Amino acid sequence: MPRPLADQVRAIAAQYPESRSAVMPALRIAQERHGGWLPPEAFEEVGEALELTPAYCKGVATFYDMFHLAPVGRRLVEVCTNICCGLRGAQEVLSAFERALGVQPGETTPDGEFTLRAVECIGGCGWPTVVAIDDRHRLNVTAGDVPQIVQELRHE
Amino acid sequence: MSTAELVTVRIDERSVQVPKGTGLIETAAAAGIEIPVFCYEPRLGAAVGACRMCLVEVEGMPPKPQAGCTLTAQDGMVVKTARTSEMARVAQNATLEFILVNHPLDCPVCDKGGECPLQDLTFRYGPGSTRMTFEKRTFEKPIPISPAISIDRERCILCYRCTRFSESVSEDNQLVALNRGAQTLIATFEDEPYTGAFTGNVTELCPVGALLPTQPRFQIRPWELQSVPTVCGLCPVGCNIDANQREGKVRRVLSRNHPEVDEGWLCDKGRFGFNHLYAEDRITDPLRRVRRRGLEEISWEDALDDAERLLREAGGRIAVALSGSETTEQAYALAKLVREGLGAHTAMLPEEIGGGLDAFRAPLSAIRDAELIVVLGDDPVVERAPIVDLWLRKARRAGAEIVEIGPAGDIQTAPGTTARACRRLIRGDLGDRLRASERAILIWSGGGAGGGSHLAKLAAELGLADKPGSGAFFLPETANGRGVAEAWAAVSDEEGPEPEPLSLLIVSGDEAAANPNVRALAERAERVLAITMFHSLAAGWADLVLPGTSYLERDGTYVNLEGRIQRLRRTSIPPAPDELAWIAQLAARFGIELSPYPSLVFAELSERAFGGVTYEDLGEQARLPERVPLEAAPAESPDEPVPAKPAAGALQLLRYRPLFSGAAVERVAELQFQRPARVIELSAKDAKRLGVKRGEPVGVRSNGTSLELRAAINKKLKAGVARIAEEHARDLHPTVEVSKP
Amino acid sequence: MSDVIVLAGADERDLTQLGEYRALGGYAQLERVRGMAPADVIGELNAANLRGRGGAFFATGRKMQFIPGAEQNPNPHYVCVNADESEPGTFKDREIMNRVPHRLIEGSLIAAHAIDSQHVFIYIRGEYLDAFETLRAALDEARKAELFDGVTIVLHRGAGAYICGEESGLLESLEGHRGQARSRPPYPAISGLYASPTLINNVETIATIPKVLELGGAEYAKIGAPPDSTGTRLFCVSGNVVRGGNYELPMGITIREVIYDLAGGIPDGRALKAVIPGGSSMPILTAGQIDVPLEHDALRALDTFLGAAAVIVVDDRACMVQLGLRVAQFYMHESCGKCTPCREGTRWMVQLLEAIEAGEATHSQLDLLLDVCDRILGKCLCPLGDAAAMPVASYVVKFRDEFRAHIDQGGCPFGGESSLDGLFAPVDQHTHHPVVEEGVPA
Ligand SMILES: Cc1cc2nc3c(=O)[nH]c(=O)nc-3n(C[C@H](O)[C@H](O)[C@H](O)COP(=O)(O)O)c2cc1C
Numbered sequence A: 001m002p003r004p005l006a007d008q009v010r011a012i013a014a015q016y017p018e019s020r021s022a023v024m025p026a027l028r029i030a031q032e033r034h035g036g037w038l039p040p041e042a043f044e045e046v047g048e049a050l051e052l053t054p055a056y057c058k059g060v061a062t063f064y065d066m067f068h069l070a071p072v073g074r075r076l077v078e079v080c081t082n083i084c085c086g087l088r089g090a091q092e093v094l095s096a097f098e099r100a101l102g103v104q105p106g107e108t109t110p111d112g113e114f115t116l117r118a119v120e121c122i123g124g125c126g127w128p129t130v131v132a133i134d135d136r137h138r139l140n141v142t143a144g145d146v147p148q149i150v151q152e153l154r155h156e
Numbered sequence B: 001m002s003t004a005e006l007v008t009v010r011i012d013e014r015s016v017q018v019p020k021g022t023g024l025i026e027t028a029a030a031a032g033i034e035i036p037v038f039c040y041e042p043r044l045g046a047a048v049g050a051c052r053m054c055l056v057e058v059e060g061m062p063p064k065p066q067a068g069c070t071l072t073a074q075d076g077m078v079v080k081t082a083r084t085s086e087m088a089r090v091a092q093n094a095t096l097e098f099i100l101v102n103h104p105l106d107c108p109v110c111d112k113g114g115e116c117p118l119q120d121l122t123f124r125y126g127p128g129s130t131r132m133t134f135e136k137r138t139f140e141k142p143i144p145i146s147p148a149i150s151i152d153r154e155r156c157i158l159c160y161r162c163t164r165f166s167e168s169v170s171e172d173n174q175l176v177a178l179n180r181g182a183q184t185l186i187a188t189f190e191d192e193p194y195t196g197a198f199t200g201n202v203t204e205l206c207p208v209g210a211l212l213p214t215q216p217r218f219q220i221r222p223w224e225l226q227s228v229p230t231v232c233g234l235c236p237v238g239c240n241i242d243a244n245q246r247e248g249k250v251r252r253v254l255s256r257n258h259p260e261v262d263e264g265w266l267c268d269k270g271r272f273g274f275n276h277l278y279a280e281d282r283i284t285d286p287l288r289r290v291r292r293r294g295l296e297e298i299s300w301e302d303a304l305d306d307a308e309r310l311l312r313e314a315g316g317r318i319a320v321a322l323s324g325s326e327t328t329e330q331a332y333a334l335a336k337l338v339r340e341g342l343g344a345h346t347a348m349l350p351e352e353i354g355g356g357l358d359a360f361r362a363p364l365s366a367i368r369d370a371e372l373i374v375v376l377g378d379d380p381v382v383e384r385a386p387i388v389d390l391w392l393r394k395a396r397r398a399g400a401e402i403v404e405i406g407p408a409g410d411i412q413t414a415p416g417t418t419a420r421a422c423r424r425l426i427r428g429d430l431g432d433r434l435r436a437s438e439r440a441i442l443i444w445s446g447g448g449a450g451g452g453s454h455l456a457k458l459a460a461e462l463g464l465a466d467k468p469g470s471g472a473f474f475l476p477e478t479a480n481g482r483g484v485a486e487a488w489a490a491v492s493d494e495e496g497p498e499p500e501p502l503s504l505l506i507v508s509g510d511e512a513a514a515n516p517n518v519r520a521l522a523e524r525a526e527r528v529l530a531i532t533m534f535h536s537l538a539a540g541w542a543d544l545v546l547p548g549t550s551y552l553e554r555d556g557t558y559v560n561l562e563g564r565i566q567r568l569r570r571t572s573i574p575p576a577p578d579e580l581a582w583i584a585q586l587a588a589r590f591g592i593e594l595s596p597y598p599s600l601v602f603a604e605l606s607e608r609a610f611g612g613v614t615y616e617d618l619g620e621q622a623r624l625p626e627r628v629p630l631e632a633a634p635a636e637s638p639d640e641p642v643p644a645k646p647a648a649g650a651l652q653l654l655r656y657r658p659l660f661s662g663a664a665v666e667r668v669a670e671l672q673f674q675r676p677a678r679v680i681e682l683s684a685k686d687a688k689r690l691g692v693k694r695g696e697p698v699g700v701r702s703n704g705t706s707l708e709l710r711a712a713i714n715k716k717l718k719a720g721v722a723r724i725a726e727e728h729a730r731d732l733h734p735t736v737e738v739s740k741p
Numbered sequence C: 001m002s003d004v005i006v007l008a009g010a011d012e013r014d015l016t017q018l019g020e021y022r023a024l025g026g027y028a029q030l031e032r033v034r035g036m037a038p039a040d041v042i043g044e045l046n047a048a049n050l051r052g053r054g055g056a057f058f059a060t061g062r063k064m065q066f067i068p069g070a071e072q073n074p075n076p077h078y079v080c081v082n083a084d085e086s087e088p089g090t091f092k093d094r095e096i097m098n099r100v101p102h103r104l105i106e107g108s109l110i111a112a113h114a115i116d117s118q119h120v121f122i123y124i125r126g127e128y129l130d131a132f133e134t135l136r137a138a139l140d141e142a143r144k145a146e147l148f149d150g151v152t153i154v155l156h157r158g159a160g161a162y163i164c165g166e167e168s169g170l171l172e173s174l175e176g177h178r179g180q181a182r183s184r185p186p187y188p189a190i191s192g193l194y195a196s197p198t199l200i201n202n203v204e205t206i207a208t209i210p211k212v213l214e215l216g217g218a219e220y221a222k223i224g225a226p227p228d229s230t231g232t233r234l235f236c237v238s239g240n241v242v243r244g245g246n247y248e249l250p251m252g253i254t255i256r257e258v259i260y261d262l263a264g265g266i267p268d269g270r271a272l273k274a275v276i277p278g279g280s281s282m283p284i285l286t287a288g289q290i291d292v293p294l295e296h297d298a299l300r301a302l303d304t305f306l307g308a309a310a311v312i313v314v315d316d317r318a319c320m321v322q323l324g325l326r327v328a329q330f331y332m333h334e335s336c337g338k339c340t341p342c343r344e345g346t347r348w349m350v351q352l353l354e355a356i357e358a359g360e361a362t363h364s365q366l367d368l369l370l371d372v373c374d375r376i377l378g379k380c381l382c383p384l385g386d387a388a389a390m391p392v393a394s395y396v397v398k399f400r401d402e403f404r405a406h407i408d409q410g411g412c413p414f415g416g417e418s419s420l421d422g423l424f425a426p427v428d429q430h431t432h433h434p435v436v437e438e439g440v441p442a
C-alpha cells in the first residue's frame, strides 16, 4: 500500500514556514500517482492535503510547463527547439522523432507509449541537440541517433 | 489614530499636502489630477502594478516610467503625469494600445458601455485608431461562471481584480487565473459555478464588460438608469446601496461605499435579491377570507372597513407579531394604533436583543483595526451578517487574533450555551487578555434570548466602555429588529396581560408570517390579520390580508446592528399603497393622529427615542450615534434552558438560518444555486463512529420524523453535534439519531 | 595562481564527494567565517567587488548590506539561491551543481551567516533532474557531517517557468503561488520571502564566495577586468562553434578568443555572422564587434550586456528574422501574463515577425515592430518584457537589410535554407483549458 498523498505531502509541507509552499511538490507527487498527468481529482487531493481549493491548485499547475493537464504516454520525449539547439539542427531531430513515433509534437502515440513534445531551452545549449526523456537529458543528439533511441526506449 | 506627518508633493507643477504614505493616485486626486488606473483598487490589498495604466515620471527615480499606483507620497517628491510628461503620455498610450490589441471593441453590444473605465480611459488617453491587423485572441463567450454571473473572456484585460477579490477579500479562492502569459484566462475549477456569499462583487470590480451580472443582461443601458441611494434591508448590517431603477422598477443593486459599514462590498443576497419584488405570487390587492372559496380580492375601502371591524371587535385582546423588516416608522405607527388606540400591549418582537449595548457602540470598521476579537455563538457570522465576515477576514489579515467560541469554534461549546460562555470569559485568561487590550471586539453571532444584555454585561466587566477602539456587536436575525423594538417601546412602556382568549393576531411582514411560533399562536387566535407580500405566506390562515411592501419600495429608516439609523429611499413603486399610508388612515378611525409621511413620523419618533435627530441629519451616509454611557449594570437575562444531553449515540441538533434562505431568496431564480445543499454536518469523530463518508446519504430521525440528507464532515464541529440548515431540518426535534440508511 | 575559481579542482577530483571536497580545503572557509562578524564577511565581498552572476551584475556585498538587522526586522531572514537557470544559452549553474555542489552549499552557508539567517532555500529549475539529484546527495552528506550548524537548507524544484528565475517570480513560486513577478519596491531585502528580509543570489555568485574568502577580497579583485568586472565567469558557449560548453575564464577575455581559441571556431567552414554575448535576452553583436572584451563596461559601450555570460554564436546560415521570431516566441511563451505590455506586446511582436518572415508584411509594419519593442521597453513590471524587446530591436537595427529583404521579396531570402528554418515553438503548453480557441495567426 503506498502512503496516502496527504501523509507524503504533510512531511514536505513541514519543511516550509507556510504549507502552501508545498503545492508544487504536492502536484508533482499527484502527477506521478496519476500516471504522469493531473486529472481534476488530483487537484482535489492536493487541495485537501494542503487546505487549498482545487481551483487554486489548478491555477498553480497551469502556470508551469511540467505539469500535464492531459494524459501523457508512458515515456515523455521532449526535444529542445530553442535557438541554440535550433542553430545546430534541432528541427531535424524533432522531425526524426515525428517520423519514428508517427505523431506530431504535443501528441501521444495511439498505443499510449510515447508523448512527443517540443520544449523551450532545457539548459544544455553547449551540447545540441538536447533531448529529455522522462526528464533525463541526452546531449548532442542528431537526427541520425533518433531511430536507435526510439528502438531502445521501446524495449526498456 | 495619530495624525500622520504631512508631506508636500509636486504633481504637474501643482503642490499638494497629504499625510505621508498616502497613495500617489490619491495624492494626485487631492491635487485635482487624474492618474488613470485599471488594476489599482486599494480595497483589494497592496497595489500590484499589473495593468501599467498609471505610468508616471518621477524625478530622481530610474529614467523610465514608474507605476504610480505602487508609489506613496514622500516629502519633496516631484511627479509628472501624462499631462506634463511626454514619457508618461507615450507610456499610457502604449498601455491602452496593448490592452485594445486583443479587446473585441464591441462596446455597442456590451452592457458595460456607458460606465466602462476602459471605454472612458480610451477616450481620454488612448490611440485614436488601431495598428493591430492580426487575429485577436478568441474565446467561447459569454459563458456563465454561475447562474448569476457571466464571463466574456475576450473583453477581459487581465487586471486580476476579480481573482484578487476571491483570493484576498472573500478568501474563497474559487475564481482563479489559469494558464500563463497571453493564454491566461479567468475561470472557476472545472467551470463549476462560482458560489459564495460575495461573488457578485466581482461584477462591480471588473473594469470592463468581462464579468457581468446575468440579471439585467441586454435589458438596460447604464445611462437610462436612475440611481437611488438607499440601504439594503435583507440583513442587520444595512449595507449602503445604490438601487438602480428604470420605469419604476429596480433593475439592479450596486454597492455604495460606506467606509464604516460595508467598505463598498455587498453580499449576493443584497445584490441579486431584489427580483423577489416581481415574484408571481406577489399580493397586489387586499384579500378577505370567504368561507370555502378561500381568499378573495376586495377593494381598499372594504379592506379598511374590515380591518376597523376586526380591531373593534377584538376589544383590546390583540397581539402583534412583528418581523423586524418593517421600517422604524411603520412599527411606530402600528404600535401607536394598537397600544395608544386600543390599549393592546402584547407583541411578539422579532427577537429579544436586550439592552446596554449602546455603551459599547463602535463602527463595524473597528473590527478591522482590532487586535483581539472574540466571536461567540452558535451561528456562522457569514450566515447572519455577511459583511461582518469580511471585516473579520480583513482583521485577521492585518494580524488580529480571532477566537471563536461555539459549537464549531476554536473553543468548542455546546449549542445554546453562549450565555454561559460569556460568563466564563469574565474570569479566564482570554478575559484578562481582552481586558488588557486597547482594541478588543466582542461579537455575538447566534440566537439566545437577551444575547445583547449578556454581551453588554461581559463588555462592562471587561471595561470596554472606556476604550474607543473596542466594542461589542450583537448580530440580530432581522434587518431592523432593533429599530422595531425601539419604536414599539417608544410608544408606551405599559404592559398588559397576554390576551386570553386571543381575539386578533396581527401578523406584520413575511418573516413573522413564516415563523412557526407565530403560526402556533394563530391557531389560538380567533382572527388573523396578515400583512405580507406573497400569496403563499397568507393562504390558509389569514382572515384579512393586506399587501406588504419591501425595503426597496419604502421611505423610512432602519436601525442596523451597530445602532446606526439609516435612510431607506423608495426606488420602486410598490404595487399597493405602503403600510404607513393605510395604517395612518386606520389610526384616524380610532382617533389617533398619525402622519402618512415617513419624515413626519420619524420626527415624532425621534423626539421620543433618538434624541431628536432629523432626516437631514441622517444624510446619505449616516453617522454612528455616540455611545450612551451605562447607567447601571445591564440587567442579566435568564439563560436559555440548556438542552438535555442527548442519549448515547444520539446527536444534538444545531439548526441555523442560512444567508441564502427566506421568502425573498426563494423567489429569485439566480440565487437558487446558492441555497444550502441538503446536507447534515457531522464532526469528524461522529462521522467515523457512524462509518459515513463525505457525500454519503444518511438517515436522520427524531421523534416520529425522519429524513435523508447527505453527510458533510465539518472538522471544526464539536463531537455530538449535528448541524442542519433550518429549511432542511424542518420538524426535527433537538435530539436526532443519525445512521446509514 | 590558477584562474579557475568556481570549478577549481573539479577536473582532477570528484568534488561531488564531501571527502574529496574537504581534502581540497572545502568547508574550511565556512568554519573560519563562523568565527567572524557578519560585517567583516560582507567587507571581504565588497573588497572583491563581487558582482551578481545572475544577469543584473549587482554588487553582492551591498545587497547583503540592505538586509536589515534583527533589531530592525525580527522576522526570520532567508537566503534564496537562484538555481532556476532558464535563459536560452545558459547552462553554467547546472555544471556547478553537478560538479562542485559542496562549493555551492558552503557558499550558501557563508551567505546565511553574513545576513544572520537560519534558512536557505535553493530553487532549482524542474528540468535539472541530474543536478537536483547530485545536489540532494551532497546536501545529505553535508547534513550528516553536521556542517549546517542549525541552518536548514531546503531544495525546492521548479516546474518549468522561466519567470521563476526572475527574483520576485521565484519568491512567489516558492511561496506556492503562480510565479508571477511582483512589483517593487519593496525589494526582497526588505520584504521578500514570506514578507521577510531575503537575499537572492545566483548559483555561480554563491559558489564563488568560498574562494573569495580563501583568496581574500583584495586578491580576488585583481583577477579579471577590475575595477568592476573582477573575477572569473563560467562562459556558456553555444551555437555555431566546434566545441560548445562551459569555460571558466577571467572576465575581459574577448569574444574572438572565446570562439576561436577555446571553442574551436565556426564549424563546417562557415562565416561568423553575429554573436549574442550574454544569453538570448541580450542585444546582438555583429561579426565585426567580436574583439570586445567580455566585461561589463566594454559591452555597455556597445549597448549590450554580459548578462549570464552565455555566448551564442550565429553563423551565416541563420536568418535573422527567424532568430528574432524564435526569441520572441520564447518570451511570449514565458511571459507571466501579469502586466499588459509584456503579455500583449510579446504576442504582437510574434505576429509581426511571423508576417515579416512570411513576406506578408509592409515596411510600415517593420517600423511598427520597432515601435512595439519601444513601447514594451522599460514599461513592464519586471525585465522580462525588455528581454524580448531588446534583442529583437537589435536584430532589426543591425540587420535591417535582411528584414527589408523579406518584405521586398515577399518571403525569406534564405528560401528554406536557413539553419533556423521551421524551428518549432512549443504549442501544447498553456492552452490546457478547453474553452480556449487560439486565433490562428496570419
Ligand atoms: C526574466 C528574468 C529571468 C531571470 N532568470 C534568472 C535565472 O534563471 N537565474 C538567475 O540567477 N538569475 C536570473 N535573473 C536575475 C534575478 O532576477 C536576480 O537578479 C539574480 O538571481 C540575483 O542574483 P545575483 O545578484 O547573484 O546575480 C533573471 C531576471 C529576469 C528579469
Ligand code: SF4
Binding pocket: B155, B156, B157, B158, B159, B160, B161, B162, B163, B186, B205, B206, B207, B208, B210, B211
Ligand atoms: S475578468 Fe475583469 S476583473 Fe477579472 S481580470 Fe479580467 S478584466 Fe480584470
Ligand code: FES
Binding pocket: A080, A081, A082, A083, A084, A085, A086, A121, A122, A123, A124, A125, A126, A128, A130, C088, C089, C090
Ligand atoms: S537552446 Fe537547446 S538546450 Fe538551450
